[in-house]
Structures are given as structure tokens and as C-alpha cells.
Amino acid sequence: MYLADRSAPAGAKTAADGGPVRAPAVASAVLALGSVSLITDISSEMVTAVLPLYLVAGLGLSPLGFGALDGLYNGVSALVQLTGGHLADRIRNHKLIAGIGYGLSALCKPLLLLAHSLGPVGVILALERTGKGLRTAPRDALISLSTPAELQGRAFGVHRAMDTTGALLGPLAAFFILSLTVDGYDAVFGVSACVAVLGVVVLVLFVPSGADLGAATVPSQGPASAKPGPVNLREAVGLLRLPRLRALAGCAALLGLTTVSDAFLYLLLQDRTGIGEQWFPLLPLGTAGVFLLLAVPAGALADRIGRRTVFLSGHALLLAGYGLLLWAPGLPALPYLVLALHGMFYAATDGVLPAAVAATVPAKLRATGIALVGTGQALARFGCSLALGAAWTVWGSGPALGAAAAGLCCCAAVAGFVLRPAAPEAEAHGQAGTDTDTNRDNGTRPAAAADADTETDPLRRPRGTR
Template sequence: MTVSPIPRMVWILGFVSLLMDVSSEMVNTLLPLFLASGLGASALVIGFIEGLAVAVATVTKALSGVLADWSGRAKPLAVLGYGLGALSRLIFPLAMSLDQVVLAKAMDRVGKGIRSAPRDAMVATATPAAIRGAAFGLRKSLDSLGGFLGPLLAIAAMLVFAGDIRMVFWLAALPAAFAIFLLIFRVKEPVAAQAGKGSGFRFRDALRLTAPVRGVIALAGLIMLARFSEAFLLLKALEAGFSPVWVPLIIVALHAVYALAAWPVGIFSDRLAASGKDPVQVPLMIGLGLLAGAHLVLGSAQSAPVFLAGVALWGLHMGFSQGLLGAMIAATAPPALRGSAFGAFNLASGAVMLIGNTAAGWAWVSWGSAAPFLIGAGISVLAMGLVALRPRNAPQNP
């Protein structure tokens, strides 16, 4: 069987994600330090800003997917979302007060929320069903590569600019600007995506997603509940003996493993489908097993080597799950409702992450640092059982 090459549009959208993630991580890596040392913000204020950002992005992700289906045009929403993110980069280096940082952070998260569902809908529309796993895996790999490069560039820029955080923020605007250029001038609206306008789409249709789509969203929610924020990894790194100076490199290592795994896992999934097997059951069970292992290793980590082994397992889990979940939404959602399906998927994931992070923090404070990891391992095993019992997907949508 001849395997179709991944469409050029998917590659370009992947590089757009890579560049914007480089820009985001250059800012986010240094923003807590900037808030605390430059603007005198307390830990409570920093936590509020991060929580507000998650909440804003979660709501806008759902709305943008519905708008993409209603209009039949995903690219303008993607441009708007990436454009807001790029514009926020010009506010960070100029910020002289907390409210200006809150404005920039909110603008960035609104942009992320707006662009996520339309971008994924474009990837789904532009990609043949036979290589959808590889396409979503590639986009996730490139996005994670941005998360790998961003902190490294931030550290290098801090050395070059003698610790001037504002200069690093200015530098972060460059990859964001190039991402907008690629999106506007090198990405065309997929022809099939334009079919929604005037095709009888009603806003209430977005609330009537099919049972398979709801099943994928429910499964994704359980996985997100088991995998809480990476902030807990950074806190655990301090317990394992890492100096605060080197803690940001934990995220670099995590994204490196994630980036290396996501695309090959997508290809593996497509090959399973081509041979008549369930394309997601085995990879997802492997991924959840890796997550359970990561939790157990991290929960008991008291040294740097053991902790790094847990981080590597966590990154592998990301590679075995994130791209596949996107491909599952694309396979089960009706073409006219793909934007709404991705929006609902992102909304549910964000809401569960908020709940899971709060619960993990409470468990950490109440029972010790090992508690959230042990609970996460248990939820991972439960999710493995559900995946094992899950009926095979219906035939994929074209």
C-alpha cells in the first residue's frame, strides 16, 4: 500500500505552531521572575494571573470552534488567534505595572483559545484519513520542538543581554511575527472547510455532538485528570536536588522526548489502521502505562537520575497520547462540526486540568509531595482499563 505524503499545509501549520511556541516559552520561562523581581508581585498574584490565563483560553477555545463551523472558514480565526498572541509580545517588554502584564497575558491566552480549534480543524480537513495520525503527530512534534527551543533561547538571550528580561521579551516578538507571515501568505483555506457556510449549520448543532465524539472527549478528560500541570514536576525537581537555576531545563528535556515520540507514534497508529487493527487502543494503553510509571517514579524520586527517568516517561506518555486524541476527534466528528468538536475537546480538557491541578495541589499540601503522583498513577490504570474495554471506532470520516 502506498502511503500519501503529509500535506504541505500540515507542515506549514506545524512550523507556525513551532514558532509561536518558541515565542511563548521565551516569555513564560521568565515571566514569573519578571513579575516577582521586576514588578514586585507575590506568589498569590502570580498564581492568579496563571489561573486567569487558563480560564480565558478554555472558554475561547470552545467558542472559536463553533464560529469556524458556522462561517465555514477556519483560517481567519486562526490568523486572529495567532495575531493576538503576536501583539501581546509587544506589551510584555513595555509593561510597567501588573495590570499591563495581565492585559498581555489575557490577550495571549485569548489568542491561543481562538486559534486552537480552527487550526486543528484545518489539519483534519487537509489530511486524508489514512495518514491522520501521522499528521496530528507531526504537528504535535513540531509544537513540542518549540517548547524545547524556547527556554533554551531564553537562557541564551539572558546571557547575551546580561540578564535584561525586557530585551528577551523583545526578541520573543520575532518568531511570533514570522509565524503570522507564514500563516497569512503560505496557508490557504482548505476547500472542504468552506462547505459549512450556508449549509444549514445551526448553533444548537454544536451542542449535539455524536456519541463517539463525546466518548473521545470523556476519555481525554480522564487522561487529563491523571496528568496534572507540569508545574508539579518543577516543584518535585527541587525536592530531587535540582538547583533553581537549572529547573527550567526540566521542561526542555520533557519537550525533547515529547517531540521525538509524537510523530513516530502517529505513523504507528496509521499502520495499525491500514492493517485492519484498532489504530488507537494499543498506543493509548502504552501511553497510559508510561504515565502510570512516570507517576510512580516521580512520586518516589529523591535524586536527579531517578527524577529525570520519570520526566522521560512523562514525555513519552505525551507523545503516545496527545496527537492520537486529536486524530480521534477528527475521525469521529462529522466534517461540518469538526471545529465545534475540537472546541468542545479543548474546553473539556481545560476544565478538567483546572480541577485536577486544584486537587493535586490539595493532595500535595495535605499528604505530601508523593500523594498527587500516586493518585495520578491510580487514575492512569483506571483509564487503561477503559481503553482496553473501548469498542473500536466507527469508520473514519473522509
């Protein structure tokens, strides 16, 4: 099951014959978490695949109403990410917080069977997204803590590929359930609840707690760093003083303001091409299939040539998808091209961003740092959903998407400038300033230097790669 690394890291153990012992390039914890995400995503995507049509065609929501609910669906998880990340770091049990998040999401699935109006559906979706927000940062922290810094792009790519396998199977399951049952939506929600419970069981049985994972990837700094002390709120807020983390968080939020949500993209694609309602649940399969094929190669490429290049290229691919929806003729291949570009965008960005964040923050604050960036990005996408829903209601789908495309072009240019590689003199000066600011209050060695292999520029090629 392991993807074996071709070279042993410095200081690796040796076998009995004197040769190096090949450590797995992807840790067992990553594979276990990938399995949990695969199962959970089957459950979640079964619901997500039918939800837009259920709300718009079944409950009669307007595009503005759907935009508000879709924004709530994504915005709630963003607000809770900070809480989940900080709690995981504070109690030093990432698995517990992630398990609570997975469990809460599983409990919400059967409640959809009882809700048939906008109010109850909105509350249930908010609770389900609360569970997602709680689990996201601790889960990604577990991945980064179990993986050497130079291989984190690949590790996140493997996890995202397994996660996307679930995203691929979920809509298929929803499609067949809707085809075979009379009361299709309730059947989808019921089966989804059963699958979600299975994901929680796998998490409890096979995922390590994460308390000792950092020891495998963080160089020892002596007795003082062997057992990091409890994390307090002041240390978490102090992460905002790291210039590199601020740059990542700002650019992720800026680009999120012009990133159309998946549900809206599929509705726009249906509106543009006239795809029948019976085929609508299959649209996420195009995105998921391409994401599945390219997630691992894109992560490995980011480790090799630089995360900045891959990250910005992903947004250029998304912009190309917007352009096809706006200006391409009504070709039969248009849906396939748009969905392929959408999947390539996710492959180039979804795992690369947390890998870059992990390179900028100390191990004991890993979940908090990932949550800070994820929260800003998700809140920005919440705003994008609201704005796009309002623009579609007032101006129509074409002008609304055109505004998003123009905004993405400008924001990508700004992000490319902000994340550009710094000059060597500026890098050295910024590193010294960061070290001073991070430890001004406690007089200790910089936490980032002691607890993590911190990159001078997290979106450049990681140290130790060839």
C-alpha cells in the same frame, strides 16, 4: 519535504505510465501549519520557560498564587476554544479564525514589558491564552481536513513534532538571552514578540484557507453534499448526542483532572532535586526533545495498532514519572528519567486525541468537535492546577503529588473501561441510534456518514490501515 506514502489510496489518480501517483502522506497544508506552530512555539516557550521563576522568584508569588495564575493561563484558552471552533465552522474559514488567534497572542508579548505586578500580568496572560484558544481548534481542523482518515495520526504527529521543535528552541533562546543580558526578562519578552510576528506572516502567506480542503479527503456524496450549508448553533450542540464523542470528551476531562501542568512539574522537579535556578529554563528541553523524537512514530503506531492503546499507554508513562518523583532515590539521572517519561506521555497523547475526535464528527463540524473535547480537557487541567497549588501550600509538594498520582491511576482505569472496544452487536446498534438522533430534526442522511469517515470506535485501529 513530503513523507511519501507507500501505497496509493483507493481511487487515486494514475500516472502517464499507468502506475499510481503517490500522494504525500503529509499534506503541504500540514507542513505549513507545522512551520507556523514551530515559529510561534519558539516565541511562546521563551516566555513559558522563564515565567514560573519570574512569577515565584521575581514577583514573590506563593505556590497557591502561582497555581491560580497557572490555572487561569490554561483555563482561559479552554473557554475560548468553543468559540473559536464554532466560528471557524460557521463562517467556513478556519484560517481566518486561526490567524486572529495567532495575531492576538503576538500582540500580547510586548505588553509583558510594561507589566511588573500580578494584576497586569494576569490580564495579559489571559489575553494571550485567548489567542491560543481561538486558534487551536481551527488549526487542528485544517490538519484533519487535509489528511485521509487512515493517516491522521501520522499527520498530527508530524505537526506536533514541528511544534515541539519550537518548544525545544524557545527555552534555549531564553537561556542564552538571560545569560547575555543584564535586564534578562524584558529582553526575553521583547525577542519573543518579534518571533511571534514572523509566525503570523508565515500563516498569512503559506497556509490555505481550508474552505476546499475537505473535498480532498471526504468521499463525494452527490450534489447535496458538495457544498455543505452554514453551521448553526443547534447542529454544534447536537454533537453532544454522539455517544463516541461524549466518551472521548468525558475521558479526556477525567484524565485532565489528574494531569499536573508542565510548569508545576518543573517546579516539583526542582524542589525534589535541588536544580539551580540558572538551569531551570532548560528543563522543558528534556520534555520537548523526547516529544520531538517520538511524536511521529507514536502517531503512526496509533494509526496501526489503535489509538486507545497508545493514548492510555501515554498516561501510564506519566504515572511512572509521578512515581519517580515521589519514591525514587536522589539519583543524578532522576531529572532525565522524569523528563523523558513526560515527553513520551505527550508523544502518545497530544496528537492521538484530536485524530480520534476527527474520526467521530462530520467534516463541517470538525473544529467544533475538536474544541468540545479540548475545552473539557483544558478546564479539567485548570482545576488540577488550582487543587495542586492549594494542596502544596497546605500539605507540601510530596502529599500533593501523591494525591495526583493516586487520582491518575483511578481515572486511567475508568478511561480504559469506558473506551474499551464495543461488541459487534452493540456497535451496530449504537451506529443506528446515532444516525437517527443526528438527523431527527432535518430528515436527511446522517451528517457523520455523509461528511466524514466516521469510526465505530475512534480509538481503535482506523479502517484502511494494514
